[in-house]
Amino acid sequence: MKIKTICVVGAGLMGHQIALQAAISGFESFCTDTSEAALQKAQDFALDWIKKNQEKGKIDENEADAIKKRLTFTSDLESAACGADLVIEAIVEILAVKRELFARLDKICPPHTILATNSSYLVSSKIADATSRPDKVLNMHFFNPALIMKLVEVVQGPHVSDQTVETVMEVSRALGKVPTRVNKEIYGFVANRVFSAITQEACYMLDQGVASVEDIDNAVRFGLGHPMGPFALLDLVGIDLEYDVRMARYQETGLAQDKPSPALVARFAADNFGRKSGKGFYDYKK
Ligand SMILES: NC(=O)c1ccc[n+]([C@@H]2O[C@H](COP(=O)([O-])OP(=O)(O)OC[C@H]3O[C@@H](n4cnc5c(N)ncnc54)[C@H](O)[C@@H]3O)[C@@H](O)[C@H]2O)c1
Incomplete structure (x- = not known):
């Protein structure tokens, strides 16, 4: 499956940089959060990053404009996630809150959409059964700061299909990362x-x-x-x-x-x- 549009839920420490990385790497990127303040901070960070990289000559005006055009900040979860091929959740580390969000995403997103969690410690098998697509729910674990750190751990719980893992490995590479495939759910990953x-x-x-x-x-x-x-x-x-x-x-x-x-x-x-x-x-x- 070809991933074109990525939605990042949670614009905090991790999410704001994952969403920006997606836009930099050519994906249509949506960043959403329940907090307007977090969204504003994420947008300010992205604009500042684009400006600085343009000044340093690392990106030209066309690229700067294209990144801005590909990156949307909104507090409306439905509009952010309804067209996504991949959703990356980066919200608070509370299982009940994550399960509630995944159940909502399952209703909002088309059937092909992969729902990933960036959680460091909650394995996706604790979340997957809140959706009707457990084979498409997995851990996609970035490292802080997500723009700089190259590693992404892609974890295959027993419910996750090979196709989902392979697609997420491929997306990770397209994001400029080095994905590590983790064949079993294990506390703390690798x-x-x-x-x-x-x-x-x-x-x-x-x-x-x-x-x-x-x-x-x-x-x-x-x-x-x-x-x-x-x-x-x-x-x-x-x-x-x-x-x-x-x-x-x-x-x-x-x-x-x-x-x-x-x-x-x-x-x-x-x-x-x-x-x-x-x-x-x-x-x-x-
Ligand atoms: N901090 C790290 O170094 C790090 C590294 C890798 C993975 N993680 C994982 O990433 C996730 C996020 O961590 P963080 O450090 O970015 O947290 P954070 O507290 O900085 O950001 C979380 C954001 O999620 C928003 N949020 C909370 N509930 C929401 C909801 N229901 N819908 C939409 N937005 C909501 C909050 O407003 C906040 O802006 C956690 O699961 C954590 O385990 C963190």
């Missing part, structure tokens, strides 16, 4: 699982007094060739986000290995969330 294992081990070593924050980061950077150490990366992602994700997982599994480490808990409790609060594993006020 990249976040690896990241989680690294950060948990790094925190364990810090708690045990094995090495300092700086030395563990240096070992990972200069020994393993990672561009950033795990603590610098946690400060960037947000210690509050990491704590919430770990705590939710721990409450679900009850396994000691999923429990947030003392190093993480102490910083979370002191409101030291990382770069955003000026202090985390490192002090950014200095």
